[in-house]
Ligand SMILES: Nc1ncnc2c1ncn2[C@@H]1O[C@H](COP(=O)(O)OP(=O)(O)OP(=O)(O)O)[C@@H](O)[C@H]1O
């Protein structure tokens with residue numbers, strides 16, 4: 001029979017992101033472990049074949065050991081997700097998903113008797129097609145046979161965030177590395193009203209790279225991980241772009257960005273170009289200002305409208321407009337409730353707001369509340385998750401803890417615990 005105490009002890013959350021996989025059991029507390037969601041397929045070497053240590057795919061920290069491989073890299077290094085979706089027939093991508101899940105679970109597998117596998121709660125993009133659920137359960141079936149999983153379930157990422165915040169009526173805006181999902185929730189996500197953007201932290205990286213090139217640091221932009229660090233440390237989100245740029249040009253010293261990546265001799269000083277810091281955050285929220293034209297003209301790709309599977313992703317719609325469009329697809333009666341509880345999550349909302357730049361550079365919730373009011377929403381309430389990168393994972397844990405094992409998975413509702421054969 002089902003042992004509810006067992007389930008609660010062994011809840012395990014898995015948040016599959018485009019750039020990072022966040023994972024860990026309930027005992028992790030507030031923070032999951034994080035590893036890059038990618039795998040490296042090494043060349044088969046005769047030596048390791050003889051020694052029997054051949055691995056077809058390497059994930060986690062060990063990937064770093066292979067990153068020197070130069071031109072080989074692009075074919076051997078696989079990031080399995082594009083806009084939160086793994087292509088159906090991409091066997092190598094699914095192989096990465098399997099291995100990253102296996103190693104994540106194995107890391108926490110308790111030794112000794114009595115362990116019958118984890119209760120895994122996986123979070124996938126709200127736009128993930130049904131085949132991803134099927135494939136995911138097939139992967140988990142294997143891991144169940146290996147004793148790592150007892151039961152599993154899959155929930156949409158925005159629902160996980162709503163659960164982490166204990167909100168039943170809200171709009172969740174989840175913005176990660178690859179994309180942004182806006183999902184109104186009234187007990188469950190209102191599917192017809194979900195809108196996705198083909199824009200996330202990677203686009204902020206792209207403009208950061210251009211800014212670095214223009215400032216004379218072109219040799220640094222080859223490394224995406226360095227560009228990302230620079231972005232996270234010097235990028236700013238303006239309350240209003242024109243005002244912020246003006247302010248920066250009149251007070252260059254106050255806005256001046258200097259950044260030294262830890263452990264290196266590199267020193268980045270944007271000097272007189274420091275006003276460009278505001279472009280980085282702005283581009284995430286609204287890439288439509290004419291100032292971005294010159295970057296697009298010089299070759300920085302514009303975020304394009306795209307279709308992934310059956311789902312349409314807008315390229316350049318502002319986040320505020322996306323929220324409004326999404327809410328307006330919901331019954332008018334619940335619209336005030338939804339605007340009254342907008343929750344922001346995902347690492348792409350982590351913009352810092354230095355105290356000395358008050359009302360010039362702001363955090364994500366201040367910016368969006370302001371923009372929604374400007375667009376005529378009367379009393380928007382916008383809340384930024386604490387540790388926004390981990391909100392989805394936290395929701396997975398709360399969900400796994402709360403849902404009884406007797407509530408089995410059904411394909412028509414797409415919810416409940418999937419009990420694996422063992
Ligand atoms: N302080 C910061 N300022 C700006 N951006 C940040 C900050 N911290 C993290 N980010 C960005 O957040 C993004 C990662 O967020 P997250 O982990 O939520 O994405 P993901 O889950 O991997 O991707 P997705 O949800 O799109 O599939 C990266 O682009 C990262 O650079």
Ligand SMILES: [Mg+2]
Pocket residue numbers: 015016017018176177346392
């Ligand atoms: Mg994510």
